[in-house]
Structures are given as C-alpha cells and as structure tokens.
Amino acid sequence: MKSVKIKxxxxxxNLVCGFDVLGMALNDPQDVMQVTLSKEPxxxxxxxxxxxxxxxxxxxxxxxxxxELIKELDNENGFDIVIEKHIKPGSGLxxxxxxxAGVVVAANHLLxxxxxxxxxxxxxxxxxxxxxGVKHADNISPCIYGGVTxxxxxxxxxxxxxxxxxxxxxxxxxxxxxxxxxxxxxxxKEVLLKDAxxxxxxxxxxxxxxMQNDYGLISRSLEDVIIEPVRSILIxxxxxxxxxxxxxxxxxxxxxxxxPSIFMLCKEENVAKDxxxxxxxxxxxxxLAYHSYVTTINNKGITIV
Amino acid sequence: MKSVKIKxxxxxxNLVCGFDVLGMALNDPQDVMQVTLSKEPxxxxxxxxxxxxxxxxxxxxxxxxxxELIKELDNENGFDIVIEKHIKPGSGLxxxxxxxAGVVVAANHLLxxxxxxxxxxxxxxxxxxxxxGVKHADNISPCIYGGVTxxxxxxxxxxxxxxxxxxxxxxxxxxxxxxxxxxxxxxxKEVLLKDAxxxxxxxxxxxxxxMQNDYGLISRSLEDVIIEPVRSILIxxxxxxxxxxxxxxxxxxxxxxxxPSIFMLCKEENVAKDxxxxxxxxxxxxxLAYHSYVTTINNKGITIV
Numbered sequence: 001m002k003s004v005k006i007k008x009x010x011x012x013x014n015l016v017c018g019f020d021v022l023g024m025a026l027n028d029p030q031d032v033m034q035v036t037l038s039k040e041p042x043x044x045x046x047x048x049x050x051x052x053x054x055x056x057x058x059x060x061x062x063x064x065x066x067x068e069l070i071k072e073l074d075n076e077n078g079f080d081i082v083i084e085k086h087i088k089p090g091s092g093l094x095x096x097x098x099x100x101a102g103v104v105v106a107a108n109h110l111l112x113x114x115x116x117x118x119x120x121x122x123x124x125x126x127x128x129x130x131x132x133g134v135k136h137a138d139n140i141s142p143c144i145y146g147g148v149t150x151x152x153x154x155x156x157x158x159x160x161x162x163x164x165x166x167x168x169x170x171x172x173x174x175x176x177x178x179x180x181x182x183x184x185x186x187x188x189k190e191v192l193l194k195d196a197x198x199x200x201x202x203x204x205x206x207x208x209x210x211m212q213n214d215y216g217l218i219s220r221s222l223e224d225v226i227i228e229p230v231r232s233i234l235i236x237x238x239x240x241x242x243x244x245x246x247x248x249x250x251x252x253x254x255x256x257x258x259x260p261s262i263f264m265l266c267k268e269e270n271v272a273k274d275x276x277x278x279x280x281x282x283x284x285x286x287x288l289a290y291h292s293y294v295t296t297i298n299n300k301g302i303t304i305v
Numbered sequence: 306m307k308s309v310k311i312k313x314x315x316x317x318x319n320l321v322c323g324f325d326v327l328g329m330a331l332n333d334p335q336d337v338m339q340v341t342l343s344k345e346p347x348x349x350x351x352x353x354x355x356x357x358x359x360x361x362x363x364x365x366x367x368x369x370x371x372x373e374l375i376k377e378l379d380n381e382n383g384f385d386i387v388i389e390k391h392i393k394p395g396s397g398l399x400x401x402x403x404x405x406a407g408v409v410v411a412a413n414h415l416l417x418x419x420x421x422x423x424x425x426x427x428x429x430x431x432x433x434x435x436x437x438g439v440k441h442a443d444n445i446s447p448c449i450y451g452g453v454t455x456x457x458x459x460x461x462x463x464x465x466x467x468x469x470x471x472x473x474x475x476x477x478x479x480x481x482x483x484x485x486x487x488x489x490x491x492x493x494k495e496v497l498l499k500d501a502x503x504x505x506x507x508x509x510x511x512x513x514x515x516m517q518n519d520y521g522l523i524s525r526s527l528e529d530v531i532i533e534p535v536r537s538i539l540i541x542x543x544x545x546x547x548x549x550x551x552x553x554x555x556x557x558x559x560x561x562x563x564x565p566s567i568f569m570l571c572k573e574e575n576v577a578k579d580x581x582x583x584x585x586x587x588x589x590x591x592x593l594a595y596h597s598y599v600t601t602i603n604n605k606g607i608t609i610v
Contacts, residue, residue, distance in 0.1 A: 150513060201457045
C-alpha cells in the first residue's frame, strides 16, 4: 500500500504579544511520522518513542485529527501510523500540534492532496481540542504553512502567513511541568484597556517589523504586558533569563506556548549561542534540569521525507 | 521676514481596531496656515475663519505646540500665525492636530528644518493635550508623515509609517457634538481578554493587509469589538450607516477619532460615491443635518504651498 514519511516541526504559539494569534515554526526538533494507506478501515497507531502516549485513536491527538479528515472521505480507507516523537510532550513547543498536523498532511498526500491547507488546519484542531480542551490554531498553522503565521480568526478560520527575516532561536526547556489547562486558568478574564492598547500597538509593530525586515522594530515590539506577567510566575528563572538574554543582544522573546520552555529570538547566530550559554548558566545555578539548543525559523512547515 | 504657507490635512485617528495607535491622513479637508518668522519675540495668532477659536497662544492648540518648539530654540525669534481653518473643530477629523502639527512643520521649515519629524510630533502633542486633556499622536503622526501611521508607543515615541494601497474614503459628519472627554469617559477601564485577543488579531491582520495590498484582508480586519460598541451609541444612525455601507461594498470603517464623523474605506471610487449617497439618505430620513464627501488617503501629509 501507499506510504509516506513526513517530518513535522516544533512550533512556538502565543508569540510574545501575539497570544492566541501568532505562531512560528522551528527547524528543531521535528517529529517523524510514517503514515500508510490501508484497505482495512480504521486507524492503527504505533508510538516508536519513550513517551508512552495513548494509541487508541479517539485518545490520541493524531488519531482524532485523522478521524476528522476521514469523516469527509467517501471511501473506506484506513491508516496505519507510526509516530517517532522528538518534540517532548508538555514542553510548550507544539508537540500535540506536530502530531495532529503531521498526520493529516501525510494522509492528504496519500489521498492525492484533495484538501486545502485550511481544511488540514481545521482537522488538526480536533487534536488540539483533545490535548488542551480548546480549539486553537497558532501551533498547527505555522506547523503546516511554515514560517510565522497570524491566525486572525478561528471562527471563521482566517490564516495569514507572514514573511519574516531570518532569525536564530535559542530555546531552553526547564524540566518542570506546566499544564496548559493550569496556564489558562490563572489568566484573568478581564484586562486593563490601557494594557490591551499597548499589546495591540506591539503586535501591529511586530507584524510591520517582520514584513519590513526591521530587526529594531521587531525587538521593540517583542513585549507582552498581559499574559507573560501572569504566566511567567510558573517558570522559575524566567525574569533572569529574559533580562540577561536581552542584555546579551537577543531581540526579545518569552514563554513558548503555555510554557515551560522559554525562547529568545536573535539576529545573529553567535548572539543566539551566547544566549543559550546564559540560559544554561541560570538553570545550572538554580539546580534545575533543562534542555537547551539553538535553531532557526522553519519556513517549509511539514515536509515529505 | 521669511514666511511660509502650508496645508495641513484632516486625519482619522482610532482607525477601527487601532484605537489610540493607528491613524490615516485624508486629502480633504485641509487647513491653510501662513506662518511668518518675526524679530519680535512671542506668538501672535489670527484666525481667518468662522470658528471663533482662542487666539491667546497658551489657549490655542497651535500656540502651545509652537511654544514647545520655541522652548528648544536658543534665539529670540517670534512667529505670526494666520490660520484658515477648513477642518471643523469637533468633527472627529483631527482639527486640533492639523493646527498643532501644521504650525510646527511651518516653523521648522522657516528655521531651516533643524528638527526631526519625531521632534515635531512631540511638540504638536502639547496641542492635543490642550485640546483633549491627553497626549496622543494618532492624528498628529499621519498629519505630519502622511498615509497610515502606527504609533506603537508614546513614551518613548515610536512612529511607524505603514504603506497602504490606494483607497477612497467616504465621510459623513452628522452635526451633533461629541466631546472627546465624554467619549473617553464612557469607555470601560477593563475589557474582556477574549475581546482584546480578537482586537489584536484584527490589527495584526489590518497591518498585514495594508502592507500586502490585500483589500480582502483589510476588509475582514476592519472590525472593532471594544471601542465602537460603546461609543457608537453617541452617534445616531451609526449602526444603519455601517450595515448599509458594508452591503454596498465598502471595505469597512467606523467612528473617525472620537466622532461624530463616520468614515468608510472603499476600494473603488464608484462604491465610495454610492456609500456617500447611502449616508445622505440615512441622515435625511433621520432629519439630522450633516456634511458628507468622498476623498482619498493623503500620502504627503502637511505640504508647503
């Protein structure tokens, strides 16, 4: 039977001032998935990794995403899925989105690309709903489209891929657990109008900065006065990381997704490497285990291997 | 003595989802000002119009703006100002900004352009403070820079001129009074986070739409879920104008500044003319006096005549 192997990238949602609307794809890490079209109806999932994720389709984010796609097919095909997860679940780097988006992109390829990218985002959102309780697309969209994407609206879905200049991304993942549901619950339902104005001034500046390759403007706009002050208290060392990385020349950054990973955007590779060293130093001195690395923006999204 | 005549355009601040941060300059109407450098220190203001505005410099928006500029001079020059106002005060179309920005641009020209545009915005904001009690720059910036400008931040001042495709602007000014201070007071100090998210998704979409000449995206993004629902109750006929103009093909629009003028952006001139007719029809049937017209985006800002 027809089979395809894909790579599905890590993504950063809630990109600083772009809470719930702005996401970015990374070149590392990437999940690997092998999806095979089968005459036997149904979905069979196998996980070739250490994470012990559920393999019952209805309880697996890739499974539910694929079930959404299958609903719109008029045939009885089934799928065999082998997932090799490299994006650690719970890292804040879009692990569930990579599974959900990866499987529907792979299935669509096997079916002769009958669905649009927007359709695929719609299917994959079912996986996000399973993972976090909320349909959101700011991991899935950059995962599928690559680069930076704006999700102006979910209902109706309105995805705008944004050009952005090359950037290096230093990431540190302190090994603590932050549940997406907890990270959502601590947010206030109301915010000050004056803070909201600051935030929409910043996201407007960030979009303009990305589109004009204006690193200075990008840097000035990378400020989140609403979500970060609340959520960062869940992440030990956050303020120190941010302050020291900015002093070392990072453009700016913040919490990846709902955490606990922290990312910093940099114009130059050597700055990103310095920034990673700073991150290491801080978590070494706190005595908290962590994983850190430097990567770049992924402009391709999910790729067929 | 040296003298200069300038034209200073009307502007629309609070551009739909860009409350407090996004403004646009119009080709009509424009104030005309004659500014003359004098050896006699001090400022003398004459108003050649029907609006009976104060001529004491400390009480005149152009006067206080120019006083700010003079503070930074190391000579004893004075200025004679003749203002011919065509932008009706209280229309929501940046009448005070046109005076404040116009006079400092003219003075700077007479002084050999010793100040930057950003300096001029800073001086002119003193006029806005006098007029509305609050320093804001979303009328002054497009007035000076032309086109559409983003004011990402006031302290420190960060102005980003944004490219935008050609558009026609239909404007109706119902002849009622909406005080800027009242329009500010009725706003809630807190807003729902979910509305704020919608708003920053929209402004991000609007900026991307402007920069990519994507009229469809511009149209979808021209939505204000925070300010307009509150302020529009001060403007009779607002909902009907908006609904019928959208149905006639306008891209979208809203309240100009803090009102009471309403504007609608259109891609085609004939649509803008239809939209103006709709506006006329609505205020004729309400029985409220109004002034309406169609103009275009002014990309030059203040010009030397």
